[in-house]
Amino acid sequence: MKIDRTTMELARFAAGTRFIDIPDDVLEFAKSLLLKTLAGMLVGSDHEASRKFAAIVRNRKLPTDATVLGANFKTSLWEAVLLNAFSAHASELEDDKFDRNGGGVSWDITVIPALVSLAEVHRVSGRQLLESIAVGLEVHARTNIYSAQHLALHCxxxxxxxxxxxxxxxxxxxxxxxNAMGLAMSAPANWEGNFGTDAHFYESAVQSMQGLIAGEMAREGMTGAGQLTAYLTDIVGEGKIDDNLILRDLGKVWEMKNIWVKKYPVCFANHRYIDLLLGLQKEHDFHVNDVDVLELHTSPAEDFCNRPEPTDVGGMQFSFQHALGVALVDRDVNFIHLEPEVLRSEKYQLARKKVKIVQHNDRSHIVNVDPAEIVVKLKDGRTFQGKRQWPVGAPEEPLTSGQVHDLFRKFARNVLVESKVEWTIDYVADLEQKTDIHDLLSELKNKF
Known part of the structure; x- marks a missing residue:
């Protein structure tokens, strides 16, 4: 079957791009995303669903080819990718790109888990791993420029x-x-109806494993219909796919640099509001007991996070009321705020009740188009408010490498001994000097 122009141009870009072709800032950003994804896989492995999924795989007694990060065992390569990608998403620490042109969404948690496990098995160099992360994320970002949100689908x-x-x-x-692209084309999408459930993590994990399988099949000469434009048009709709936009400045402008880096283990829809609240708290030094009402002025696109009474971990991760409530109490959102006892805690229950959602139906139905807006009304009559278009960690307000290192420390300390936290930061910072990254995953043992 004839391969279309878009597929072939992306394939040629991938085949022809080498380390020396990739700008230094892109390589450094790839390191940051790798470190963040390692943190997500580690802490996500302690998620109840990840533990259950790991037990299913462990009981199958498969070959011990690749490390299941944070679970302290090895399994076959395909299953290791599936479990690592599941954990990376279960942590809700995935870093996302929300396209400004077509409204599409892409992320790092399907590309990086597949690569680190494959790199471990094939004992490749750090330089090769970085190169493949940058190339894979670039193609992933470009093939998700359009929006399928009108179908309640993402990625x-x-x-x-x-x-x-x-x-x-x-x-x-x-x-x-x-051909690998054609073999991978019909992977599951991420359906909004699964937000807040284990299926949300499973969908992206299957995408990661299918990508691995497709690459291995293509290596053996197997074929797929490389018709990216036709495939997307058939699903998304006529006239909604712009080939020129997907290919524009390919190899010159790196779309993967537009990925937003997450700072809290909750849905990205919460992040701008959390940043606004923490900024106002720092500026005006008010506390939860000072607050009468915290209003979030939202768009219809964010309605999936209007969950005033979450009942489980997934519900907490996708709840405006929970995320903003714990931030109001503790001026942070971390994994301790996703424990079951937090749901039963009176102080957090009271904080959640202070959070009121004011949805503006005239605003966009595509996420992150309209600014986030909060109004804090204090009991003494004072009112503070703010708007924010982008979260801290978006390209407009990027995090430094040092800030990403601090995020890794914040999250990885939940599962790694302190010496391994710093060892991992140093290892990734010096990744291009490593001749064999086999020990990167095998050294990271869950301290529990």
């Missing part, structure tokens, strides 16, 4: 970016990479 086709990343690490040629 469609979610396995194409991971497939390209894997194919690049396996050193496939352009034709083979195009």
């Amino acid at each position: 469609l086709p979610g396995a194409v970016g991971p497939a390209v990343a894997v194919a690049h690490l396996l050193k496939l040629n352009a034709d083979q990479i195009a």
Whole structure:
């Protein structure tokens, strides 16, 4: 079958791009995303759903090829990718790109888990791993520029970016990479109805594993219909896919640099509001007991986070009321705020009740188009308010490498001994000097 222009151009870009072609700032950003994803896989492995999924795989007694990060065992490569990608998302620490042109969404938690496990098995260099992360994320970002939110779907086709990343690490040629893209095309999308459930994590984990399988199949000469434009048009709708936008400035402008880095283990819809609240608290030094009402002025696109009474971990991660309530109490949102006893805590219950959602139906139905807005009304009559278009960690307010290191410390200390926290930061900072990254995953043992 004939391969279309968009698929072939992306495949040629992937096949032809080498370390020296990638700008230094892109490579440094790839390191930051790798470190953040490692943190997500580690802490996500302690999620109840991750533990259950790991037990299913462990009981199958598969070959011990690759590390299941944070679970302290090895399994077959495919299953290791599936579990690591599941944990990366279960932590809700995925870093997302919300496209400003087409409204689409892409992320790092499908590309990086596939690559680190494959790199462990094939004992590749840190330089090669960084190269494949950058290339895979770039293709993933570009193939998700359009929006499928009118269908309540995200990250469609979610396995194409991971497939390209894997194919690049396996050193496939352009034709083979195009076939890998075709083999990965019909992976599951992420459906909004699954937000806050374990299925949300499973969907993206399957995308990661399908990308790995597609790359390995293409290496063996197997074929797929490399018709990216036709596939997306058939699902999203006629006239909604712009090939020129997907390919614009390919290799010159790196779309993956527009990924937003997450700072809290909750849905990204919460982050701008949390940043606003913490900024106002720092400026005006008010506390939860001073607050009468905390109003969030939201858009219809964010309605999936209007959950005043969450009942489980997934509900807490997708609840405006919970995230802003704990931030109001503790001036932070961390994994301790996702424990079951937090739901039963009177102080957090009272804080949640202070959070009121004011939805403006005239605002956009695409996430993050309209600014986030909060109004804090104190009991003494004072009112503070603010608006924020972007969260801290977006390209407009990027985090430094040092701030990303601090995030890794904040999250990884939940599962790693202190010496391994600093060892990992130093290892990733010096990644391009490593000739064999086999020990990166195997050294990271859950201290519990």
